[in-house]
Amino acid sequence: MSAADFLFAPEVQKLLKVVYAAPDQPFAASELAQRSKLDPADVARTLEHLVSSGILKRQKPKADESDTVTLDRSFVFHDELRSIALKSFAAAEPLRSMLRSKFKDSVLRAFLLGEDKDGTLELLVVHGQSIPDEAAMAAACQKLSKTIHRHLKVHVISNARFNSLAVRDPLASKLAAACALEIIALGDTKAQPPAERIGLLQSAKKKLATLSRPAS
Template sequence: MSAADFLLSPAVQKLMQVVYAAPDHPYSVNELTQRTKLEPSEVDATLEHLVKSGILAKQKATADQTETVKANRSFVFYRELRSIALKSFAAAEPIRSMLHSKFKNSVVRAFVLGEDNDNVIELLVVHGAVTPDEATMTEACRKLSKALHRHLQVHVISNARLEGLTSRDALTAKLAAASAFEIIAPGDTKAQLPTERLGLLQSARKKLAALSLSQHRSGSQ
C-alpha cells in the first residue's frame, strides 16, 4: 500500500476525523474504537502506522491511565494534513452530503469559512427562492456536529444578501480569507434563484415605452 493510499483509507479517515476534532485530547484505543465503530484490531494496526509516520504521538501508560495517542502538532505536515482533512472527509464532504440530501431545493451555494482555535467549523449557507426551514436546518446541523465530533457555527443568508455584501461586511473578509473554500457552487443543486424584480426606474421606463408605442399605433390609424 502506498503512502497516499494509506492516508485515504477509510480507517485512517475515521480515526483522523476524531483526533483532529480535539487534537490535544489523549485518546485510548477503547475510546477510538467506540467513536469510529472500527474493529479493535483495525484500530491497533492503523494507530501503529500513524504513530510510526509521526502523524500521531503516543503517550505511555501511567498508574491510573492506559496508553493513549493524540495529534502530533510538531509533525512537519500537521497543518497541511489538518487542512486536507477539513477540505475533505473531516468536514467538507459530510457537510456537502447533508446539504445535498436535505436542502437541495433551497441551497444554491455553501462555503466553509474555516475553523477557530476551539475546533468550531464556521459555515455559510446561501439560499435561493426557497428559504431552508430553520428548525430542520438546526436539527440537521446538530446531528452532523455529533457525527463530526465538533461544533458547527452556521450563517444562512439569501443569494441577494451575498451579492450585496460590501467591504464593510464581516462576511466579506471571511470569504476572502485563505481558510475559506466553496463546497457547493451555483448549479450543484436543484435550488432556483428568485425571480428578479424590476427596479422602480426600470419599471417606469418599460411602462413609458409601452405607452409611447400604443400612442404611436393610435396616431397612425
C-alpha cells in the first residue's frame, strides 16, 4: 500500500476525522473505536501505522489509565494534512453531502470559509429562488455537527446579497482567503437562481421602445 493509499484509507479517514476535531485532546483506542464506529482490532492496527508515520504520538499513561494518542504537531506535514482533511473527508464532503441531499432545491452555492482557533467551521450558504427552512437547516447542521464532532457557524444569504458583497464586508474577505473552499457550485443542485427583477422605470422604457418601433 502506498503512502497516499494509506492516508486515504477509510479507517484512517474515520480516525483522523475524530482526532482533527479535537487536536489537543488525548484519545484512548476504545474511545476512538466508539466515535469512529470501527472494530477495535482495526483501530489498533491503524493507530500503529499513524504513530509510526509520525502523524500521531503516544502519551505516557498515568496510573491505572489506558494508553492514549494525540496529534503530533511537530509532524512535518501536519498543516498540509490538516488542510487536506478539512477540505475533504473531515468537513467538506459531509457538508456537501448534507446540503445536496436535504436542500438541493434551495441551496444555490455553498462555501466552507475555514475554521477558527477553537475548531468551529464557518459555512456560507447562498440560496436561490427558494429559501431553506430555517428550522430544518438548524436541525441538519446540529446533527452533522455531532457526526463530525465540530461546531458549525452558518450564514445563509440571498444570491443578490452574495453578488453585491462589498470588499470591506467580512464575508467578502473570508471568501477571498486562501482557506475558503467552494463546496457547492452553480449547477450542482436543482436550486434555481432568482428571476431578475426589472425596475418600473426600466420596464416603462422597454415598453415605450417596443411601441415606438415602426411596423414592418
